[in-house]
Amino acid sequence: MHKKLFIPGPVEVRQDVLEKMSTPMIGHRSKEASELQKSISDKLRKVFYTQKEIMLSTSSGSGLMEGAIRCCTAKRAAVFSIGAFGNRWYEMAKANNVKADLFEIEWGKAVEATKVAEVLQTGKYDSLFITHNETSTGVMNPIEEIAEVVKKYPEIVWCVDTVSSMGGTKIEVDKLGIDVCITSTQKALGLPAGMAICSFSKKAVERAKTVKNRGFYLDLLKLYDCIQKKNYQYPSTPSLSHMFALDYQLDNMLEEGLDNRFKRHKEMAEYVRNWAKENFQLFADERYLSNTVTAIKNTKGISIGDLNKKLGERGFQLSNGYGNLKEKTFRIAHMADCTLEDLKELIHNIEDIVNTINS
Amino acid sequence: MHKKLFIPGPVEVRQDVLEKMSTPMIGHRSKEASELQKSISDKLRKVFYTQKEIMLSTSSGSGLMEGAIRCCTAKRAAVFSIGAFGNRWYEMAKANNVKADLFEIEWGKAVEATKVAEVLQTGKYDSLFITHNETSTGVMNPIEEIAEVVKKYPEIVWCVDTVSSMGGTKIEVDKLGIDVCITSTQKALGLPAGMAICSFSKKAVERAKTVKNRGFYLDLLKLYDCIQKKNYQYPSTPSLSHMFALDYQLDNMLEEGLDNRFKRHKEMAEYVRNWAKENFQLFADERYLSNTVTAIKNTKGISIGDLNKKLGERGFQLSNGYGNLKEKTFRIAHMADCTLEDLKELIHNIEDIVNTINS
Numbered sequence: 001m002h003k004k005l006f007i008p009g010p011v012e013v014r015q016d017v018l019e020k021m022s023t024p025m026i027g028h029r030s031k032e033a034s035e036l037q038k039s040i041s042d043k044l045r046k047v048f049y050t051q052k053e054i055m056l057s058t059s060s061g062s063g064l065m066e067g068a069i070r071c072c073t074a075k076r077a078a079v080f081s082i083g084a085f086g087n088r089w090y091e092m093a094k095a096n097n098v099k100a101d102l103f104e105i106e107w108g109k110a111v112e113a114t115k116v117a118e119v120l121q122t123g124k125y126d127s128l129f130i131t132h133n134e135t136s137t138g139v140m141n142p143i144e145e146i147a148e149v150v151k152k153y154p155e156i157v158w159c160v161d162t163v164s165s166m167g168g169t170k171i172e173v174d175k176l177g178i179d180v181c182i183t184s185t186q187k188a189l190g191l192p193a194g195m196a197i198c199s200f201s202k203k204a205v206e207r208a209k210t211v212k213n214r215g216f217y218l219d220l221l222k223l224y225d226c227i228q229k230k231n232y233q234y235p236s237t238p239s240l241s242h243m244f245a246l247d248y249q250l251d252n253m254l255e256e257g258l259d260n261r262f263k264r265h266k267e268m269a270e271y272v273r274n275w276a277k278e279n280f281q282l283f284a285d286e287r288y289l290s291n292t293v294t295a296i297k298n299t300k301g302i303s304i305g306d307l308n309k310k311l312g313e314r315g316f317q318l319s320n321g322y323g324n325l326k327e328k329t330f331r332i333a334h335m336a337d338c339t340l341e342d343l344k345e346l347i348h349n350i351e352d353i354v355n356t357i358n359s
Numbered sequence: 360m361h362k363k364l365f366i367p368g369p370v371e372v373r374q375d376v377l378e379k380m381s382t383p384m385i386g387h388r389s390k391e392a393s394e395l396q397k398s399i400s401d402k403l404r405k406v407f408y409t410q411k412e413i414m415l416s417t418s419s420g421s422g423l424m425e426g427a428i429r430c431c432t433a434k435r436a437a438v439f440s441i442g443a444f445g446n447r448w449y450e451m452a453k454a455n456n457v458k459a460d461l462f463e464i465e466w467g468k469a470v471e472a473t474k475v476a477e478v479l480q481t482g483k484y485d486s487l488f489i490t491h492n493e494t495s496t497g498v499m500n501p502i503e504e505i506a507e508v509v510k511k512y513p514e515i516v517w518c519v520d521t522v523s524s525m526g527g528t529k530i531e532v533d534k535l536g537i538d539v540c541i542t543s544t545q546k547a548l549g550l551p552a553g554m555a556i557c558s559f560s561k562k563a564v565e566r567a568k569t570v571k572n573r574g575f576y577l578d579l580l581k582l583y584d585c586i587q588k589k590n591y592q593y594p595s596t597p598s599l600s601h602m603f604a605l606d607y608q609l610d611n612m613l614e615e616g617l618d619n620r621f622k623r624h625k626e627m628a629e630y631v632r633n634w635a636k637e638n639f640q641l642f643a644d645e646r647y648l649s650n651t652v653t654a655i656k657n658t659k660g661i662s663i664g665d666l667n668k669k670l671g672e673r674g675f676q677l678s679n680g681y682g683n684l685k686e687k688t689f690r691i692a693h694m695a696d697c698t699l700e701d702l703k704e705l706i707h708n709i710e711d712i713v714n715t716i717n718s
Contacts, residue, residue, distance in 0.1 A: 002383050003385070003386075005384055005385075005386065007386050009596060010384040010385070010386070010387060010596060010599065011384070012383075012384065013383065013384055018381040018382075018383060019381050021380040021381050021600050022377040022378050022380050022381045023377075024361050024371075024372065024377060025364055025369040025370065025371065025372055025545070025551055025552070026362070026364075026369075027362075027364060027366050027369070027676055027678075028369060028552065030676070058417065058418055058419055058422075058552075058553050059417055059418050059422070059576060060417055060576070060595035060596045060597070061595070061596075062575065062576050062594070062595040063417075063418070063576045063595075066574065066575045066576045088575075091575065092574075092575040092576075095572070095573060095574050095575045095578065096572065096574055096575070097572050184596075186384070186596055192384055192598070192599060192600045193384070193387065193417075193596040193597065193598055193599055193600075194417050194553055194554075194596075194597070194598025194599070194600060194601065195553075195598075213454070213455065213456050214454060215425065215451075215454050215455055215574065216421065216425045216447075216450065216451040216454045216455070217418060217419070217421050217422045217425045217451075217577060218576060218577070219454065235421070236419035236420070236421040236422075237368060237369060237419045237420075237543075237545055237552040237553075238419070238552065238553070239551070239552055239553025239554075239598065239601075240369065240551065240552055240553070241380050241551045241552075241553060241600065241601075242553065242598075242600075317386055317389070319386075
């Protein structure tokens with residue numbers, strides 16, 4: 001039996017979108033491939049609220065995260081972490097001999113803009129890496145406030161991981177001044193896993209030109225140059241299946257209307273939070289709750305593993321806590337094409353199972 | 360109108376295989392995902408003729424090629440090139456500060472085993488990189504003869520690019536002693552583009568442990584450790600769609616029978632070569648012709664661009680020559696699930712168009 005996914009990626013994908021994954025192959029050096037890339041880029045610029053170049057990478061979001069920290073750091077990177085994926089960015093720096101410092105915030109808390117200001121005013125850094133939405137904790141960082149700080153430091157190339165938020169909440173890339181904004185297909189965009197996406201600023205281009213040892217496959221400058229000079233094509237063969245599905249799904253998103261989409265996500269988030277507060281507790285700082293995933297403290301001490309197994313028998317799947325938070329928390333994702341009705345159905349089943357366990 | 364692809368990747372994919380790309384998502388940390396990975400690995404070991412570990416990478420073949428040269432070279436890499444993709448391997452070494460020397464063979468010729476012996480006996484190298492089948496020239500290197508040489512140098516970690524040959528011709532990885540054998544989905548395996556595959560030997564594992572600065576996303580040791588220790592799962596979200604289709608297509612391949620499959624490829628290659636020799640000339644050294652793609656000298660001076668355009672109007676696509684060989688050669692791929700009948704249909708149309716141009 002298929003389990004409807006309420007995990008923070010991969011998400012449940014609409015049947016019509018899944019079907020586009022079966023589109024027959026075309027040559028990746030063909031005119032059709034260029035047109036497909038251009039069409040996707042134009043639509044993604046709307047979702048990203050940007051005029052910048054858009055690049056696709058046949059990799060997970062981690063691929064572009066690694067490319068970004070490697071290509072955008074000439075001096076030293078400041079990496080802020082509020083959970084597993086921020087830590088990963090720092091690990092990527094170390095694995096590539098990129099000079100970097102890690103600023104870890106307690107799990108469940110957000111990066112406050114004042115903390116970013118403190119770090120940047122040391123003058124030690126030329127690049128900044130921040131997770132927008134941390135799926136391990138359900139925290140969404142106050143990106144607008146942070147942007148106000150970053151704007152004061154023109155030497156900073158700013159890279160933001162919006163892997164689990166882009167398409168589910170408004171992120172105005174150009175207004176915020178984000179240089180490299182990274183996302184991937186299997187989260188709030190509502191597509192199968194397997195492709196990553198980023199916007200890439202002129203400042204990032206100029207920085208990358210000063211960096212040697214950028215690698216090949218994840219070299220963002222190489223991707224950019226190919227897009228610019230080779231008629232919107234890539235250095236190596238991309239996942240055309242994902243491109244067909246992405247092009248189609250972007251039409252769905254724009255048809256729903258971005259504002260409607262963000263509103264739907266907010267409503268779903270509020271519904272799950274309210275239920276969680278009534279029955280358990282929220283894990284994250286209530287000032288910085290994610291609109292796409294909610295982490296819930298397991299205050300009732302139920303076995304999350306058992307709950308998920310029983311949910312599986314009924315055709316649903318949620319996420320246990322991440323890493324050390326396993327069994328101490330559980331997570332419900334509410335993103336992509338998920339609806340309030342879907343969440344009500346899930347929660348009805350959770351309550352039913354928990355009541356059965358307790359009775 | 361869909362164009363039937365006779366280009367050396369992406370290839371034409373069977374409709375039933377395409378449909379598997381639409382399989383609904385599952386959690387990438389689920390038991391089902393582990394079972395899917397295990398099932399794929401077991402079947403791939405048959406195709407690779409190996410007992411070694413098999414790893415998938417959500418990237419093009421280039422991703423794993425970069426990972427291999429970076430992870431398997433502690434001292435210095437010897438890179439043999441017989442065309443564009445061999446040169447790319449050397450470029451990847453340079454882009455990652457991996458010490459390497461490039462040994463370029465004239466395009467259209469193969470790497471002779473004696474040349475490999477000359478280079479290895481210098482004792483300067485601890486890794487060796489060879490393209491098995493070069494799509495830019497239609498040459499297939501004499502891998503068995505080269506293997507006899509490599510066996511004399513136990514310090515050498517041997518990596519072979521079989522991107523455009525694996526599944527189309529017999530490559531006995533264990534018998535040949537290949538440490539890292541790389542391929543990708545969109546060639547002779549007959550799947551959509553977007554995933555790369557490699558086998559990984561214990562010797563390669565031990566070598567990678569001695570190499571620092573292996574990166575993150577393309578770190579083959581990280582992939583290996585995850586597969587070994589994390590219940591057949593990956594460090595980041597893989598393209599599950601490709602995994603579903605790959606698992607299914609491997610059944611098709613094993614049902615056809617590998618020997619039957621290789622025989623079919625040989626027959627198709629011979630048919631195209633004979634036609635090419637009668638009407639044009641072969642580009643590659645006739646002793647080392649590829650079983651999956653034939654490069655043909657444009658001795659009639661026809662416009663390959665026009666030919667391909669007219670073929671496109673009839674629902675077919677072949678490849679122009681690669682890089683500097685554009686218009687001087689053209690290429691017909693005969694791999695994956697392509698049949699002799701498909702090739703006869705293509706060639707009938709080529710002849711018809713060429714006759715019309717000439718008349």
